[in-house]
Amino acid sequence: MPVNPDLSVDLFNCKLKNPTILASGILGTTRDLLKTVSLNGAGAVTIKSISKEPRYGHPNPTVLSFGPGLINAVGYSNPGIEKASEEFCELDQVGCPVIGSLIGTTAEEFIYVASIMDKMGFAALEVPLSCPHTPGYGKMGNQDNPEEVSRIVTAICSASTKPLFVKLPPLASAGNLIEMALAAKESGAYGITASNTIGPGMLIDIDSAKPYLGFGIGGISGPALKPLAIATVFELYKAVDMPIIGTGGVSTGRDAVEMIMAGATAVGVGTAVLSRGMSAFRDIADEIKEILSLRGANNLSEVRGLAHR
Amino acid sequence: MKDLPRTVKIIKRTVHNNDNVTLHLDAHISYSPGQFLMIWLPGLNEKPFSIAGHDSDGVMVTVRRRGAFSGRLVELKEGSLIGIRGPYGRPFKLVGNCCIIAGGIGLACLAPVADLYKDAPILYGEDRASSRIYQERFPSASFYTTDGSAGKKGFPTDDLESVIRERGCDMVYCCGPEPMLVKTVRICNALGVGCQASMERYMKCGTGVCGQCACGQVRVCVEGTVFQGNELLQNPDFGRRRLDASGTWRPV
Incomplete structure (x- = not known):
């Protein structure tokens, strides 16, 4: 039985030391915080999404833990690409590959941001086209259909040669998921991140009769999302030959192996930072290693897609 | 872990001056000095406030008028409801001298x-x-x-x-x-x-x-x-x- 399974993952011309990737929107506000996440064992990290102009996002509450997960409506607050390009410089200091997440509402905005990010030290880019709670973006910007995916991916790839991941919604909320993934691939995307939060969701405080979230509706992540995300990755793996960052409710090594058996190349970790703290990345990696070891697997490719066989 | 704001009543207000009010909340919370609560005014916003102490009725927060949110908070009357979650944050380590x-x-x-x-x-x-x-x-x-x-x-x-x-x-x-x-x-x-x-x-x-x-x-x-x-x-x-x-x- 192998004592020390190899957890490394080859992805976007990098070797990740393990498959855990900090999901966009969690902690990715500054380079120094990314450094902390890297020191806590992440294989790679994703910055919080950046738009052309600064955005202040939705009023608080923006992120709430409701039991089986988080509900959030942050609304893409970010300092804009000009400030972000100052913040996310000298990224080799982070200690692991950094993925640059970008958002936009028009092809021009995507091209503008992507052309600047192309010159930054990101190992790859990611574009979420599936946010359920921000007017102008994702679902509320009508970006979650194959035509828009194609148009946006084409725009970004015209401005950047970096490998591009397209972040898609869970299958449960997107009947056209496979068509979107195929459109992404045909237009030059490198991989898929699946899935984004599911939504819109809402929770209401019965005393005030008001929604808890400042924006009213939000996206749901964490354990509540996990089965939906696993099914999404499973279907994508069958239909599209692209690397998949399996994201949604991964908080233990067992969750991660489940995601990888569904077909994920690597796993996004977000909400687990709340349930397990900063050490979630190292803890999940250690647990994956233990599971592989018990299975007698030497590396992740021996379990990847196993649920399909 | 469920951690949504819970509604509590303001049972007493101590007005220090025009801009500073202590709100006594109908909430018994186990906290350590230095910790804070997130205070939610439904439909408006949510902001952090230090727990300023407690008595037999519950904890209190002291609010200074600074912007729209704190301005509204200092004007709230006794009996008003607010949302709170917490306590959060690493507290003071206590040393006597x-x-x-x-x-x-x-x-x-x-x-x-x-x-x-x-x-x-x-x-x-x-x-x-x-x-x-x-x-x-x-x-x-x-x-x-x-x-x-x-x-x-x-x-x-x-x-x-x-x-x-x-x-x-x-x-x-x-x-x-x-x-x-x-x-x-x-x-x-x-x-x-x-x-x-x-x-x-x-x-x-x-x-x-x-x-x-x-x-x-x-x-x-x-x-x-x-x-x-x-x-x-x-x-x-x-x-x-x-x-x-x-x-x-x-x-x-």
């Missing part, structure tokens, strides 16, 4: 420490006399005003070194505007006296996931708000810059 130094509404954060150590000297400064809080709660506090309208003209840090030397303090507890924190931490460091300071940053989640309160490599809401002086001296953002709601750096 201490000195307390506060600037402005920072005194609210330190009040539970002062309640515990009644003999501890309190150095407390405000811009002007009319902003003073807790005059009856801490009548022996040494009071300073920037404009000299009451107490001693100047800053509480002016006398910190002499108080530490006279009393032989083991620990200084500090909360207030960041330049004052910087000064306090430096004085304590030079004298070889322990120091713990509570910091303020813009917060969203309050629970360590959103990254909005980043300060150097730490999150103020989880690794803070209370930090040891030596941690702060090594933090590149301490006394320098803070993230605003968009994630843009601003000078402190």
Whole structure:
């Protein structure tokens, strides 16, 4: 039985030391915080999404833990690409590959941001086209259909040669998921991140009769999302030959192996930072290693897609 | 873990002056000095506030009018409902032979420490006399005003070194505007006296996931708000810059 399974993952011309990737929107506000996440064992990290102009996002509450997960409506607050390009410089200091997440509402905005990010030290880019709670973006910007995916991916790839991941919604909320993934691939995307939060969701405080979230509706992540995300990755793996960052409710090594058996190349970790703290990345990696070891697997490719066989 | 705001009633208001009100909440919360609550006004916003103490009825928070949210909070009547979640944050480590130094509404954060150590000297400064809080709660506090309208003209840090030397303090507890924190931490460091300071940053989640309160490599809401002086001296953002709601750096 192998004592020390190899957890490394080859992805976007990098070797990740393990498959855990900090999901966009969690902690990715500054380079120094990314450094902390890297020191806590992440294989790679994703910055919080950046738009052309600064955005202040939705009023608080923006992120709430409701039991089986988080509900959030942050609304893409970010300092804009000009400030972000100052913040996310000298990224080799982070200690692991950094993925640059970008958002936009028009092809021009995507091209503008992507052309600047192309010159930054990101190992790859990611574009979420599936946010359920921000007017102008994702679902509320009508970006979650194959035509828009194609148009946006084409725009970004015209401005950047970096490998591009397209972040898609869970299958449960997107009947056209496979068509979107195929459109992404045909237009030059490198991989898929699946899935984004599911939504819109809402929770209401019965005393005030008001929604808890400042924006009213939000996206749901964490354990509540996990089965939906696993099914999404499973279907994508069958239909599209692209690397998949399996994201949604991964908080233990067992969750991660489940995601990888569904077909994920690597796993996004977000909400687990709340349930397990900063050490979630190292803890999940250690647990994956233990599971592989018990299975007698030497590396992740021996379990990847196993649920399909 | 379910951690949604829960509704509590304001059972009493103590009006200190035009801009400062203590809200006594119908909420018995197990907290440690230095911790904070996220206070939610449905449909408006949610912001962090230090727990300013407790009595047999429950905990209290002291609110200073600064913007739209705090402006609304200070106007709320007895019987009004607000949402709270928490307590959050790393509290003060308690050391008895201490000195307390506060600037402005920072005194609210330190009040539970002062309640515990009644003999501890309190150095407390405000811009002007009319902003003073807790005059009856801490009548022996040494009071300073920037404009000299009451107490001693100047800053509480002016006398910190002499108080530490006279009393032989083991620990200084500090909360207030960041330049004052910087000064306090430096004085304590030079004298070889322990120091713990509570910091303020813009917060969203309050629970360590959103990254909005980043300060150097730490999150103020989880690794803070209370930090040891030596941690702060090594933090590149301490006394320098803070993230605003968009994630843009601003000078402190």
